[in-house]
Amino acid sequence: MSTFPPLPGYTLFPPAEGVRAVREGPDPAELALRESEAYFRSLVENARDVIHVINADGTTRYITPSVRHLLGYAPEELIGGTALDLVHPDDREEATAALRLDRYAPGAGRGLEFRMGHRDGSWRIFEGVGTNLIDDPTVRGVIVNARDITGRKRAEEETARLASFPRGTPSPILECDATGAIRYANPAAEHAMRELGVDSARLLLPEDHPRIVRRALESGAGVRDVEVGVGGRVLAWLYHPQPALGAVHLFGEDVTERKQAAARLFHDAMHDALTGLPNRPFFMQRLTAALVRHERGETTAPAVLFLDLDRFKVVNDSLGHHVGDELLVAVAERLRGCVREQDTVARFGGDEFAVLMEELEGPACAARVAERIAVAVAAPVNLSGYEVFTGASVGIALANGARDRPEYLLRNADMAMYRAKGAGGARYELFDRAMHAQALARLQMETDLRRALGRGEFILHYQPIIALSSGRIIGVEALCRWQHPQQGLIAPGDFIATAEETGVIVPLGEWVLEEACARLAEWRREFAHARIAMSVNLSARQFAHAGLVSHIRGTLAASGLNPRHLKLELTESVLVEGGGSAGALLGELKALGIDLQLDDFGTGYSSLAYLHRFPIAALKIDRSFVSGMEADNAAAQLVRTIVGMARGLRLRVTAEGVETAAQLAQVRDAGCDFAQGFLISPPLDAPSMRALLAADPRWR
The missing domain is CATH 3.30.70.270 (Reverse transcriptase/Diguanylate cyclase domain)
Incomplete structure (x- = not known):
């Protein structure tokens, strides 16, 4: 049992040696002293606070039994030891300084908060005040009165912690300790648990939640957009470290609609x-x-x-x-x-x-x-x-x-x-690899085509067209040739399709029209007897070009050529690709006084419909029908049928590809108006065509 020190104002004397105590009756003064001592002993030993008497050398002389309840130690375990042994290492320096000050300043010292270790390893928070009674001969020590304020401090921290959370927010908020254990969930988090049918807030968090908590606390930086799918919804969490509290605050947001909208946007962007x-x-x-x-x-x-x-x-x-x-x-x-x-x-x-x-x-x-x-x-x-x-x-x-x-x-x-x-x-x-080589060649042709027009590499050849009634030349068809610097003369069949695809056909077609009209105007002035017209082909790309009519009008004006002397040839595919606007455009061309001819008749999709719908003045029977007339009576009959139909529609007919005298006789007998082909003449350059016009030949 600890020995209670003498109370201030009292001196206790042990019995003197050799003196026999003789009591004849209670001494009233002694009884009063004993009662007073017992009273104060009872107060001290039953106090809830720890009363600690510290010697001048810093050792413990006395400590109240309350230390057993508050810190788990028996008083006798601590008496004689250093008084500050149980103080937290982080608080020890300040406690030592306070005790030192108390030793040199008589009377009550200043208050101090410090932590003391419990036997179970936990830390309790105390508030203590020291009183210096070293000079008092009845005490000769510093009395420290320490009160356990752990509960109060925890309550204050809880109040401060709760105050740090937004109030009335609809978003879930959680607090976790350093291990990831949930210490607090706000009402919105509890509502989310009910809505999603889970009985633990832990189920609202990702599987690696403890790792994310450690990462946030170690780095001191927040971790954003940690997404969790729960009950068909998507929650996104922000982990915000609170080092002072040894905790992490989690702020949640239901991002389901946002994720769905983003998914829809991504789907739409990819579909x-x-x-x-x-x-x-x-x-x-x-x-x-x-x-x-x-x-x-x-x-x-x-x-x-x-x-x-x-x-x-x-x-x-x-x-x-x-x-x-x-x-x-x-x-x-x-x-x-x-x-x-x-x-x-x-x-x-x-x-x-x-x-x-x-x-x-x-x-x-x-x-x-x-x-x-x-x-x-x-x-x-x-x-x-x-x-x-x-x-x-x-x-x-x-x-x-x-x-x-x-x-x-x-x-x-x-x-x-x-x-x-x-x-x-x-x-x-x-x-196959040959296709690649052909594609490269085609690419080179495209490049050369774009340069050729500016370099003046294109020339026109002219193939005469005769009237079968007289055998005289009544027109020529302008045919474009490419005088390539490396490959020589290239026929239109080898480059027109590429020019059409690349769009070069539009400026090339404009040049052909200008050159052909100028040449015909020159020949008509030179040869008064040559009552000839010029036939020029229009491609689908040219026909679709917005400036076609205005360019033709300007070309006729510049050359001085009468529009009646210009014939424009269109294939059925041009009319098909022209769509609904084809009729209006043909009407504009017809209004200029230009004759419109349907080329390669019989090889298209629905020729009769076009003859009925559009202002066509003439048609040209494709060479495939003419070439078969000699050996195939059906082909000859088909040509006669076409001519008969054209007569009914008041259309003139030209037979293309006439290469033999027999074919010439057959198309004349079938009732064709005009003919052209290698029998009459191959396409000629301008000087040769001029010479042929000067000769004014006849074909019978």
């Missing part, structure tokens, strides 16, 4: 709005990934099928864009039905589609799919009351090495598709 198919960017991503897998040896060579619808423009222009859109949707569905689930079908825009196929056994597998596509697309489809037919030209390209790039593979499939379309359409072609 075609009309058909719902992936678009070009999506397809290229898939193709890039497929080539990477192939390069790693994970898959066989992927294949790209590139397809373009045949005659789609005819449908669009004749039946309207809404029917064209319906056709595209129908084609998309048919394409889906032709491929496997893992294949990618995409629409690139317009009437272009692409298919990506992986894990193929070889080119034959891709070819079989292309055949299925061709058959499926060719089947008629009923759209808005119309039975519509179309076809698909398909190009196939297979990856063949580690150096394949997505754009190259797509380019190769595109080249193969154009080969299929050039062969008549409704078929497929497999890419």
Whole structure:
């Protein structure tokens, strides 16, 4: 048992040696002293605070029994030890300074907060005041009265912590300790738990929540946008470290609608709005990934099928864009039905589609799919009351090495598709290296074409047209030739299609018209007897050019040529591609006084309809019919039928491609008005044509 020190104002004397205590009766003064001592002892030993008597050397002389309850130690374990042994290391320096000050300043000292260690390893917070009674002979020490304020401090911290959270916020807020254990959840978090059907706030957090908490506390930086899917919703958490509290505050937000909106935007950005198919960017991503897998040896060579619808423009222009859109949707569905689930079908825009196929056994597998596509697309489809037919030209390209790039593979499939379309359409072609070489040659031709006009490399040749009634020349057809500096004279069949595709045909056609009109005006002035006209071909690109009529008007004015002496030849394909505006444009040309002729009659789509709808003055029977007249009575009968029909429509008829005397006699007998061909004369350069006009020959 600890020895209670003498109370101030009292001196306790032990019994003197050899003196026998003799008590004859209670001494009133002694009784009062004992009662007072017992009273104060009871107060001290039953105090809830710790009363600590510290010797001048800093050791503990006495400590109240309350230390057992507050810190888990028996008083006798602490008496004789250093008084500050239980003080937290971080608080020890300040406590030592306070005790030192108390030793040298008599009376009550200043208050101090400090932590003391409990036997169980925890720390308790105390508020203490020291009183220096070292000079008091009855005490000779510093009395420290320490009160446990742990509960109060925790309450203050809790109040401060709760005050740091926004009030009334609809967003979930949590507080976690350094281990990730949840210490607090605000009402919004509890509401979210009920709404999402979970019984623990931990279920609102990611699986690696403890790791994120440690990361936030160690770095001192917040961790943003930690997303968790719960009950069909998406919560995004912000981890905000609170080092002073040894905690992390989590601020949650329901981002479900935002994620759904972002997903819709991404889907729309990667898909075609009309058909719902992936678009070009999506397809290229898939193709890039497929080539990477192939390069790693994970898959066989992927294949790209590139397809373009045949005659789609005819449908669009004749039946309207809404029917064209319906056709595209129908084609998309048919394409889906032709491929496997893992294949990618995409629409690139317009009437272009692409298919990506992986894990193929070889080119034959891709070819079989292309055949299925061709058959499926060719089947008629009923759209808005119309039975519509179309076809698909398909190009196939297979990856063949580690150096394949997505754009190259797509380019190769595109080249193969154009080969299929050039062969008549409704078929497929497999890419080969020769196509690439041809494409490079075509590219070089495009470059040379663009330069040729400025360099004056084009010339005109003229083929005479005779009247079968008189045998005299009544007109010439202007035919363009390219005098290439390296390749020599290039016929129109070798470059006109490229000029049409590149748009060079427009300025080239304008030059042809200007040169032909100027030349004819010159010849008519020189040869009064030569009552001839000039025939000039118009391509589809020229016909669609907005400035066509104004340019023709200006050219006629500049040359002084009478519009009646200019004949414009158009093929049926030009009228088809001209769509609904073709009739109005032909009307403008007719109003200028120009004769319009339908070239290559009989090889197009629906010639009779065009003869009825448009202001055509003449037609030219295609050379394929004329060349067959000698050996095929059916061909001869067909020519006579065409002439008879033209007579009924008051149209003049020219027979093209007359190469033999027999053919000349046959077309004359069939009733044709005019003829041209190599029998009469091949195309001639300007000087030779001038000489022929001067000779004024006759053909019988």
